[in-house]
Amino acid sequence: MPPSPIRPRQARAERTRSLIIETAARAFAKHGFDGVSLNDLVVASGMSKGAFYFHFPGKEQVALAAFRAKQQELIDRLMADGDGGAGVADQVTAILRRRAELVSSDPSLRCVIRLGSELRARSDPGSEFASFQDLATDTIGELIRRGIRAGEFSNRLDPEASARAIFAWIVGMDSLSLLDSAGKDLARRTDEVLALLMPALTAGSSRSTRRRH
Amino acid sequence: MPPSPIRPRQARAERTRSLIIETAARAFAKHGFDGVSLNDLVVASGMSKGAFYFHFPGKEQVALAAFRAKQQELIDRLMADGDGGAGVADQVTAILRRRAELVSSDPSLRCVIRLGSELRARSDPGSEFASFQDLATDTIGELIRRGIRAGEFSNRLDPEASARAIFAWIVGMDSLSLLDSAGKDLARRTDEVLALLMPALTAGSSRSTRRRH
Numbered sequence: 001m002p003p004s005p006i007r008p009r010q011a012r013a014e015r016t017r018s019l020i021i022e023t024a025a026r027a028f029a030k031h032g033f034d035g036v037s038l039n040d041l042v043v044a045s046g047m048s049k050g051a052f053y054f055h056f057p058g059k060e061q062v063a064l065a066a067f068r069a070k071q072q073e074l075i076d077r078l079m080a081d082g083d084g085g086a087g088v089a090d091q092v093t094a095i096l097r098r099r100a101e102l103v104s105s106d107p108s109l110r111c112v113i114r115l116g117s118e119l120r121a122r123s124d125p126g127s128e129f130a131s132f133q134d135l136a137t138d139t140i141g142e143l144i145r146r147g148i149r150a151g152e153f154s155n156r157l158d159p160e161a162s163a164r165a166i167f168a169w170i171v172g173m174d175s176l177s178l179l180d181s182a183g184k185d186l187a188r189r190t191d192e193v194l195a196l197l198m199p200a201l202t203a204g205s206s207r208s209t210r211r212r213h
Numbered sequence: 214m215p216p217s218p219i220r221p222r223q224a225r226a227e228r229t230r231s232l233i234i235e236t237a238a239r240a241f242a243k244h245g246f247d248g249v250s251l252n253d254l255v256v257a258s259g260m261s262k263g264a265f266y267f268h269f270p271g272k273e274q275v276a277l278a279a280f281r282a283k284q285q286e287l288i289d290r291l292m293a294d295g296d297g298g299a300g301v302a303d304q305v306t307a308i309l310r311r312r313a314e315l316v317s318s319d320p321s322l323r324c325v326i327r328l329g330s331e332l333r334a335r336s337d338p339g340s341e342f343a344s345f346q347d348l349a350t351d352t353i354g355e356l357i358r359r360g361i362r363a364g365e366f367s368n369r370l371d372p373e374a375s376a377r378a379i380f381a382w383i384v385g386m387d388s389l390s391l392l393d394s395a396g397k398d399l400a401r402r403t404d405e406v407l408a409l410l411m412p413a414l415t416a417g418s419s420r421s422t423r424r425r426h
Contacts, residue, residue: 034335120388121334122247130392158408165386165405172385173378175333179343192378195371200413 017055017065020045022108025066029110033063033118064128067115071132074102074109075139088147089202093194095143096170100190103174104183113174113183120171136170137163144201151206162201169193230268230278233258235321238279242323246276246331277341280328284345287315287322288352301360302415306407308356309383313403316387317396326387326396333384349383350376357414364419375414382406 023044027036038059042052056062078095086094103109123129141163147153173193177186236257240249251272255265269275291308299307316322336342354376360366386406390399 118334120392121331123392125393125395127392133389133392154412158405161405162409164389164402165382165409168385168389168402168406169378169382170385171388172381172383175384175388176346176377176381179333179336179340179346180338182338189377189381192371192374193381196375196378196413197409199367199416200409203412203416 013055016047016051018069020047020052020055020062021066021069024062025070025108025111025115028063028066028115029107032114033059033122038062063115063119066111067119067129068132070109070112071116071135074099074112075135077102079139088143088150088152089198092143092147092201093198096190096194097187100186104186110183113186114178116171117175117178133167137167140166147201148205153201154204155206156204157201166197169197226268229260229264231282233260233265233268233275234279234282237275238283238321238324238328241276241279241328242320245327246272246335251275276328276332279324280332280342281345283322283325284329284348287312287325288348290315292352301356301363301365302411305356305360305414306411309403309407309410310400313399317399323396326399327391329384330388330391346380350380353379360414361418366414367417368419369417370414379410382410 020041024036024041027041027044036059041059041062042049045052056065078099081094081098103113119129137160141159144153144157144159144162144166148155148157148159170193173189174183174186177183177189233254237249237254240254240257249272254272254275255262258265269278291312294307294311316326332342350373354372357366357370357372357375357379361368361370361372383406386402387396387399390396390402
């Protein structure tokens with residue numbers, strides 16, 4: 001049976017969509033949501049308006065897709081680095097430091113903090129953007145559960161509640177880093193957060209108690 | 214010597230300015246920065262355009278003044294409650310809980326979280342809004358110093374760095390609370406933050422060590 005003719009067309013459509021998202025992520029990271037027009041995105045993609053609108057009817061939709069794709073890419077890259085035999089506390093430290101490095105240096109991943117900050121301020125409860133938090137809080141929650149199982153984190157922690165609180169911390173740190181230094185001080189701010197986060201997670205854990213006595 | 218005729222005029226100008234700020238704070242808290250036009254604010258103030266523009270040339274200026282006045286009012290009210298003989302850790306807990314209560318229930322103080330979230334996303338490094346953080350971080354830094362002096366907080370804490378990190382936490386919590394529940398879950402989120410913040414501040418303090426041994 002010959003291959004279905006729909007397959008190459010789908011693959012081409014997906015490549016086009018990825019190309020638009022990649023270009024848009026860089027533009028939003030550099031100029032912010034209000035600093036980019038839909039027409040800028042069409043021009044930057046090198047496509048006709050018709051071809052572009054087939055994929056995305058408006059700027060809001062491109063922004064949501066760009067944020068989502070880059071959020072997923074960032075988390076995949078951070079989690080793929082593996083534990084390298086390190087303890088969970090050391091992993092969490094390494095992940096947050098690597099995160100600061102990646103969003104500062106990668107011209108498209110930076111849209112996670114800039115577009116994230118802007119979309120948060122303009123999105124409502126129940127919106128598509130609001131649902132994007134789950135990916136981050138689920139990832140953090142899983143790390144906390146691992147730390148508790150390993151005896152490194154306090155077993156009095158509620159993993160879901162702690163994950164929500166830690167995600168809020170990251171979000172606030174991103175916003176203030178943008179406000180103060182256009183993101184340049186993110187590595188320093190990450191260390192300031194870690195200096196409080198680590199004792200918060202480990203205080204009263206079986207390991208910290210063993211170490212103390 | 215008769216009183217200078219400029220005094221009553223100044224006092225009247227200040228009352229007018231306060232009235233505009235009060236009205237604007239409520240409007241921004243309810244409808245957000247983008248949901249309020251300069252004309253809405255003029256109409257709500259009951260003044261002529263000329264009288265209004267004498268005080269504020271544009272919406273951005275009114276928003277900055279409203280945020281600043283309400284941020285100051287919120288901090289003054291929180292700090293004025295006094296320590297009532299409680300320890301510093303209990304004070305910090307009480308202040309953050311009372312904050313959630315006030316910004317949820319007071320129709321003008323709510324602008325601190327809503328307008329704050331919006332102005333953060335649209336302000337640049339070096340902007341007037343960026344400088345408003347100092348009031349919050351100085352207040353938090355002073356509480357941390359008191360806690361260290363009292364032996365309740367770890368003396369390994371850097372008060373300035375910790376204050377910046379805690380302020381980022383509050384800011385992120387506010388943004389996510391708005392995004393998830395239009396601010397309705399702020400009390401719950403505050404408790405989730407406190408569950409991590411308290412061990413972070415007290416772990417390794419002389420009191421916690423005395424208690425443990």
